[in-house]
Amino acid sequence: MTTNGFSAPLFTPGALPPGKDKHHIVVLEGIHASMPSFDFPHTIDIYPRTTPAEVAERIKDATIVIACVVPVTPHDMDKAPHLGILAVMAVGIQWVDKQDCARRGVTVTKCPGGNVDAVTEHFLGLYFAARKRIVEVHNATTKTNEWLEKGTLTKMWPSGPPMGCRQETLGIMGYGTLGTRLETLAKSVGFGEVLVSERKNASTVRPGRASFDEVLKRATVIGVCLPKDHDTIDLIGETELRMMRKDALVVNIARGGIVNERALATALKEGWIAGAATDVLETEPGGPGTSPLIPDVAKGEDEVPNLTISSHIAWFTQSTIQNYQRLLKEGIEGWVNGTLQQSADKVHKVVVVHNGRVWN
Template structure:
């Protein structure tokens, strides 16, 4: 049995008779029903400059993409739990939350099926140049006049799945699921990359540089951390095959956008697809990958972009709602920590300790 000190429900702030929940980005999903007395403010969207004012009376904050910073928390004296409705939480200052005694929860593995399925969609779109072909057919008479658009592939026909070697960077839940799907689709070979600059190679993996050089499809599936920002830059892109694709379903900034744009313009690789950008939401001129042609910027060829929607399926929403509810109600009821060394799977920070 866990000790009473680990399972004592948090006190409601003086002068309050119930918890107050503030949802910063309700645009992404409907909130679950919470089974404890509370009030709730749901903001469909919140700008970073609005966070501090909106959370000032909260005991519970539900976030997603917009950061809740230490400075914001300075203005929220009653904050007890920051519940992030996402898998990736790179923006959370875990050490600061632990120091304050603020619990942090997330939604682990809630979107794995959706994101890996989207990866396959981006792969086929990039290899088949689906978006490029669609745009040509719907805006020009090229197909009618030329009779065929196969010359869009200057080096000849594209590879098929049975000829592809997939290099996976990030072998967590997402990467392992992607390996299964790739093999089911018929990929010839799957390589699991070791960490960059690793001093030894774990069994079943290949060196980082080896994955870059051998892969015809490079899948980015790892978290955005200090050591993965700009993981793939000019040096790495120049190491890849001319017929290679790079597909990012992780986070913007892991692949350097300036370098990727240059690689595509100069033909270092065959193409790329990404569901994520360093600056989101994205639009004309917000990224080197989205040039504003009306201002004379050069187009980035052979690139497919989706608007951070890889996670968006009915099952993901249901998973997020369930995990969000589990984390928040676990905090309210004092049941997130089972023993001195065990916490609920949704816990990132709890009882002044960083768990993962």
């Protein structure tokens, strides 16, 4: 190991293994998006899907691995002696063991900000679906005679008409790129008030923010858009759900497990809150019986009421795919060309781990 003129150690980014004249790329989840073209000599294996048990065998000869959701663990990397870069075609990388990658000299990149517009727009879709119960109304209209017999479906709101945007108070949990964009969109569509939550259990409240408990008690819509980490798992559980208004909605566009699924199912069944919508689940892909939010009706389990679920699809737009392809290409080619680190304290924005250092 040598140095490169900066303070960080150099693990020879882009170097080919002895006896090899091309890089070998392994794509573990090709179903999500087409790969960009890469402007360096390489071979490539693209697998539509990969289970955790298949990762080690598939990456054993790779110098470059492209992943998305399926974890590439330290155990998997033990079987891949030539691995130089793990490129994650996503924004969230909670599953990556950054310290282990730094120790190995494996570069890690991601696609920061690539899906912001898409995900925050999807929040609005989920909000309107939940508040206006669009899925339930559709099902009642297409699968029953209720509208024909009763002449109206307004009684699906037993407590009276739902709020419109001007009556809503949005509480944003997570004020990074997603949260700030969500604030802009919410104000644009006419939300009456926007509260930005301070961290849970924080000793002080920063200017422009409201305490975590105040947001829970005042908000009519909780927007969850913060990263999943050790201190955000079960951020919203039974205690927090019981603190909320009975007319409140919870909309999760972040990661499964930040809102405790069993507690949320109970809250909806017992009417602690008015409704919820989520694009993410703790176990994905999901289906009947995989989550407390998706009971297996065929086995006699009761459905969770006033709940809308989409299949981790919030990111999926043309612009997101283009952003991901561009950022993926920039990260991998930057590693191959040795240009990801631009100075002693500056790296390309896609970099998470590089030259033996965790950058973000």
